Amino acid sequence: xxxxxxxxxxxxxxxxxxxxxxxxxxxxxxxxxxxxxxxxxxxxxxxxxxxxxxxxxxxxxxxxxxxxxxxxxxxxxxxxxxxxxxxxxxxxxxxxxxxxxxxxxxxxxxxxxxxxxxxxxxxxxxxxxxxxxxxxxxxxxxxxxxxxxxxxxxxxxxxxxxxxxxxxxxxxxxxxxxxxxxxxxxxxxxxxxxxxxxxxxxxxxxxxxxxxxxxxxxxxxxxxxxxxxxxxxxxxxxxxxxxxxxxxxxxxxxxxxxxxxxxxxxxxxxxxxxxxxxxxxxxxxxxxxxxxxxxxxxxxxxxxxxxxxxxxxxxxxxxxxxxxxxxxxxxxxxx
Numbered sequence: 001x002x003x004x005x006x007x008x009x010x011x012x013x014x015x016x017x018x019x020x021x022x023x024x025x026x027x028x029x030x031x032x033x034x035x036x037x038x039x040x041x042x043x044x045x046x047x048x049x050x051x052x053x054x055x056x057x058x059x060x061x062x063x064x065x066x067x068x069x070x071x072x073x074x075x076x077x078x079x080x081x082x083x084x085x086x087x088x089x090x091x092x093x094x095x096x097x098x099x100x101x102x103x104x105x106x107x108x109x110x111x112x113x114x115x116x117x118x119x120x121x122x123x124x125x126x127x128x129x130x131x132x133x134x135x136x137x138x139x140x141x142x143x144x145x146x147x148x149x150x151x152x153x154x155x156x157x158x159x160x161x162x163x164x165x166x167x168x169x170x171x172x173x174x175x176x177x178x179x180x181x182x183x184x185x186x187x188x189x190x191x192x193x194x195x196x197x198x199x200x201x202x203x204x205x206x207x208x209x210x211x212x213x214x215x216x217x218x219x220x221x222x223x224x225x226x227x228x229x230x231x232x233x234x235x236x237x238x239x240x241x242x243x244x245x246x247x248x249x250x251x252x253x254x255x256x257x258x259x260x261x262x263x264x265x266x267x268x269x270x271x272x273x274x275x276x277x278x279x280x281x282x283x284x285x286x287x288x289x290x291x292x293x294x295x296x297x298x299x300x301x302x303x304x305x306x307x308x309x310x311x312x313x314x315x316x317x318x319x320x321x322x323x324x325x326x327x328x329x330x331x332x333x334x335x
Contacts, residue, residue, distance in 0.1 A: 037072040039080050039117070039155045040163035044171075051132070051140050052300045053177045056284075058138040059301035062173055065127035066150060070117055074158035078117040082128045084108060085151040085168070092147060092170060100147035100172060107136040108148065119158070130171075146173040180287025181299050182274065188294035193251035193302065193333040201245045204230075204330065207309075208238040226258040226328035232312065233324035242308045242330055247278060249302040250332045255310075256295040257328030266292040267327040268310050276305035283309060302335045 049062040068080045086102040093099055111129040118125050130150065132140070140146065148171035152162045183190070199222040206212045216230035221242075232240065253274070255267040268274070274286040274297065289297060289310070314323045 035159075037070050037074055037078070037158055037160040038163040038166075039068055039070050039078060039152060039160050040166035041066065041068060041150070041152060041169050042166075044169055049171065049173055051137060051146075051173055051175045052183075053138070053141065053175070054181050054300055055179065056181060056303055057301040058140075060132035060134075060137050060140075060173070062171070063129075063131040064171070065129050066169070067124045067127045068115060068117065068152065069123045070158070070160060071163075073122070074117075074119060074160065076119050076158050078155055078158035078160045079114060080117065080124065080155045081114045081153045082110075083113060083151060083153045084110070085149045085153075088149040088151070088168065088170075089147045092149070098147075099144045101142045101144055103140070103146040103148050103173065104136070107133050107140060109133050117158070132173075140173075141175055141177075143175065145175060147171070148173065178300065180285065181301075181303055182287035182290060183298045183300050184287075184290040186298035188296045188298075191252045191296050191298050191333055193249075193335040195254075195333050196244075196248065196331055199244075199331065202243065202330075203245075204240060204242045206232055206238055206240055208234070208236070211236055212238050221327055221330040224329070226256060226264070227260070229257050229326050229328050231324065231326040233322055234312075235314070235322065237311060237313050237323050239309055239311050240325065241280065243280065244306055244308075244332065247304050247306050248332055248334045249304050250276075250299065250308075251302050251335050252296045252298045252333040253308060254296045254332065255327050255330045257326050264295060265326075266295055267325050267330075268292075268297070269313055269315060269325070272313055273311045275309045276303065277307040277309070278305065280307045296333070308332075 051060045070078060089100060089102045109131045112126055113128060115124045115126040115128060117123060150169045150171060152167045155162055202222045204218050204221055212232050212234040214232045218230055220228040220230050256264055257267060258264050268289045270289055270291050272289045274289060275283040276286050277283045312323045312325045314321050
């Protein structure tokens with residue numbers, strides 16, 4: 001299957017981006033009395049990145065826009081060029097007690113390497129765009145992780161020069177290997193892709209229908225009204241199959257209902273098994289439903305599928321054991 005870049009959903013604690021040393025985000029001068037206009041990079045603190053390998057796809061969350069800044073006003077445009085300086089990796093490891101590897105040159109995509117800081121402004125009008133080459137991500141499997149030193153290579157114009165102490169930001173990319181496709185650490189805010197708006201013909205059914213009590217119309221799952229509920233219950237475990245009528249590149253599954261418009265509840269049971277299929281007969285494992293504080297089961301990367309099947313296990317509730325689910329809306333996010 002084609003390797004797909006995702007925007008995962010964030011996996012905490014694996015990556016960090018650190019700027020070079022500075023007491024604050026702004027640089028007034030490199031030393032007292034400096035008359036040069038210093039071009040510099042701000043440390044990035046907006047989030048973490050990870051490279052994830054699953055049984056079906058390999059994906060990376062590393063996708064970043066990096067602007068540049070200057071310390072003084074200037075009357076002409078300043079042109080800055082950025083690049084990756086892997087010669088800094090060994091020195092970084094020695095100084096920080098780490099053992100990161102340099103990311104192979106072909107694995108990184110750098111767009112818009114040369115950018116302009118217009119006259120009279122203090123930051124670039126464009127940004128350098130950095131991402132992982134999705135054709136190479138499957139080979140990035142170092143247990144040590146990867147260090148990516150994003151560096152100001154040179155500047156021209158505006159009586160400017162490269163800062164001596166804020167010229168590099170270090171991107172650290174960790175690696176995780178997962179047995180499933182579900183990102184257990186993601187929240188609804190990490191969902192990538194677009195919610196499907198056209199669900200004409202979508203349907204669902206219970207595989208063990210003779211043993212299950214069903215209430216409501218199956219069409220209510222796709223009518224846009226989460227308060228129009230469909231429910232099913234049984235004394236034994238059963239399965240619900242959703243048919244989207246065509247293959248979708250799914251990034252997240254959402255199934256929920258609204259309690260009189262006041263509270264929203266996720267419909268699948270924590271720990272339940274989720275599967276997917278192209279033909280409704282041959283099933284592949286998506287993983288198990290994690291604890292959901294929201295509405296979405298988020299995948300690490302888009303996975304092509306037409307059918308989705310969830311088990312409804314027997315659980316204890318109010319002193320009784322029963323397998324049951326209530327669903328107001330079923331949908332998927334796609335890319």
